[in-house]
Amino acid sequence: MSETSPNAQHFLDLIKRSRRGKFKVYIGMSAGVGKTFRMLQEAHALLRNGIDVKIGYIETHNRKETHDLLDGLPVIPRRKLFYKGKELDELDVQAVISLRPEVVIVDELAHTNIEGSKNDKRWQDVLEILDAGINVISAVNIQHIESLNEEVKGITGVEVRERIPDSVLGAADEVVNIDLTADELITRLKEGKIYKPEKIQTALNNFFKADHILQLRELALKEVASQVERKVESEIPKMVAPRREKFLACISSNESTARHVIRKTARLASYYSSKWLVLYVQTPGESQDKIALDKQRHLINNFKLATEMGGEIIRVQSANVSEAIIKVAEQREITTICVGKPHITLLKVILATNLFNNLLKKLSSSDIDLVILS
Numbered sequence: 576m577s578e579t580s581p582n583a584q585h586f587l588d589l590i591k592r593s594r595r596g597k598f599k600v601y602i603g604m605s606a607g608v609g610k611t612f613r614m615l616q617e618a619h620a621l622l623r624n625g626i627d628v629k630i631g632y633i634e635t636h637n638r639k640e641t642h643d644l645l646d647g648l649p650v651i652p653r654r655k656l657f658y659k660g661k662e663l664d665e666l667d668v669q670a671v672i673s674l675r676p677e678v679v680i681v682d683e684l685a686h687t688n689i690e691g692s693k694n695d696k697r698w699q700d701v702l703e704i705l706d707a708g709i710n711v712i713s714a715v716n717i718q719h720i721e722s723l724n725e726e727v728k729g730i731t732g733v734e735v736r737e738r739i740p741d742s743v744l745g746a747a748d749e750v751v752n753i754d755l756t757a758d759e760l761i762t763r764l765k766e767g768k769i770y771k772p773e774k775i776q777t778a779l780n781n782f783f784k785a786d787h788i789l790q791l792r793e794l795a796l797k798e799v800a801s802q803v804e805r806k807v808e809s810e811i812p813k814m815v816a817p818r819r820e821k822f823l824a825c826i827s828s829n830e831s832t833a834r835h836v837i838r839k840t841a842r843l844a845s846y847y848s849s850k851w852l853v854l855y856v857q858t859p860g861e862s863q864d865k866i867a868l869d870k871q872r873h874l875i876n877n878f879k880l881a882t883e884m885g886g887e888i889i890r891v892q893s894a895n896v897s898e899a900i901i902k903v904a905e906q907r908e909i910t911t912i913c914v915g916k917p918h919i920t921l922l923k924v925i926l927a928t929n930l931f932n933n934l935l936k937k938l939s940s941s942d943i944d945l946v947i948l949s
Contacts, residue, residue: 583620586678586712586749596705599749600684601714602799604791605782607760607769608753610714611635614680615644617712621678622648629676631704632666632697634683638768651679656689663689668700671709678710685719685737698743705746715739717795721884722842725835730790731782741845742885744802752799757788805848820844822851823909824886825900828861830873832915837877839948840913841884852907853881854889856899862892904943911944 586599601610611633621628630650635642651671653664665688671679681704686697694700701711718727721738728734744750755763763769764783824840826833837853844851855874859865878888889907893899904912 582751583617583624583626586617586621586710594708596708596710597748598701598705598710598746599712599751600744600747601712601751601753602717602744602795603714603753604717604755604788604795605760606636606716607763608755610716610753611682612638612641612644613751613753614682614712614714615641615648618648618678618680619644626678627676628678628680629671629674631671631679631681632683633680636769640768649676651676656691658689658691665689665692666697666700668693668703671704672707675707675709678712679704681711681713684713684715684743685739687737696739698739702743702746715744717791717798720744720798721880722838722845723794723798725838726794727791731787733782740883740885741841742883744798745805745845745848745885747802750799750802752795754792754796757785757792760788761785801846820847820849820910821908822847822849822911822913823900823904823907824851824853824881824913826853826855826877828855828866828870828874830870830877833873833877834880836913836915836948837881837884837886841881841886843911843913843946844885850887851885852887852889852903852909853878854891854900854903856896857890857892858896859894909943911946913946913948915948 586597601613603610615633618628618630628648630645630648632653633645633650635645651667651674654667654670656663656665666681681697681701684698684701688694688697688700694703701713704711717723718731718735719738720741722741724735724738761779761783764775764778767775770778822840822844824836826836840851840853843849855878861870881888889903891899891903900912903909
């Protein structure tokens with residue numbers, strides 16, 4: 576086993592800085608790159624350094640090399656639940672908090688908990704553990720990040736259902752990329768180190784195509800780079816403070832386009848380590864007694880999505896969409912307004928009014944940028 580004490584020492588230093596638990600996330604481009612293996616290696620290193628580390632939840636997927644690393648590590652028993660006539664198990668959050676280890680390993684950050692669990696998602700379990708003052712090491716694949724959902728679908732043709740808000744990754748004290756080349760990952764797959772033999776060819780024909788892996792690898796590298804840049808900006812003082820970006824995502828009641836604008840704006844805000852807001856202007860034609868029930872439901876879902884991703888929701892009533900946008904942008908000191916393409920309902924509304932020119936004039940005489948998202 577390779578010695579990982581420098582990594583462990585760095586995490587030990589982080590532990591001492593605050594009473595709230597410190598959060599470390601291993602991120603990878605896909606299954607099989609070695610995230611769980613690395614977490615278990617680090618657990619052994621921490622244990623050798625006298626740290627009370629316990630396994631809260633680990634998914635080895637019956638990979639022998641990974642499973643063997645569990646030997647010698649204290650494991651917190653999982654909570655048993657019955658669901659649809661089957662006995663299943665989940666992370667026992669209360670047991671973790673009661674035992675209060677210094678560090679707990681919690682795998683599969685994007686996992687959806689069994690119905691009847693206290694929290695819907697495992698990332699919510701992790702936040703609860705962190706709030707209790709316990710340090711957490713976890714792992715996630717790049718395709719599970721909410722704002723990358725559409726981009727990943729465009730690469731792989733598959734929509735990932737289990738996702739984590741960007742704000743969860745943004746809350747991490749350390750984000751470490753577990754990187755392999757496409758050839759190395761495909762070799763591991765062919766050697767049976769990722770999936771069972773009967774699943775290998777299907778995986779090669781779908782998700783594990785070389786071009787897919789390369790694009791996902793690029794996303795993972797970019798994400799970790801942006802997290803490092805954000806950490807540098809927050810921890811290293813600068814002589815002259817740069818302009819603090821603040822983004823305003825302007826959405827309509829159109830479900831899919833609004834969701835697209837929300838995710839794109841969240842991504843921009845993530846890169847700039849900035850605050851962002853979502854503005855919905857309710858026109859008289861979409862008042863409570865006139866808007867269709869399905870549109871109301873879609874709006875509520877998009878507001879929930881934006882909130883989970885770290886955005887602040889603003890709802891205003893106005894017959895003049897562009898005027899309302901200008902007013903909110905000035906009041907909230909917005910630096911960048913984000914809208915959709917001209918085919919998006921919101922922009923059609925703006926273009927249909929004689930105030931669109933006023934919007935452009937107002938922006939041209941200020942420091943506010945206008946971004947039309949593709």
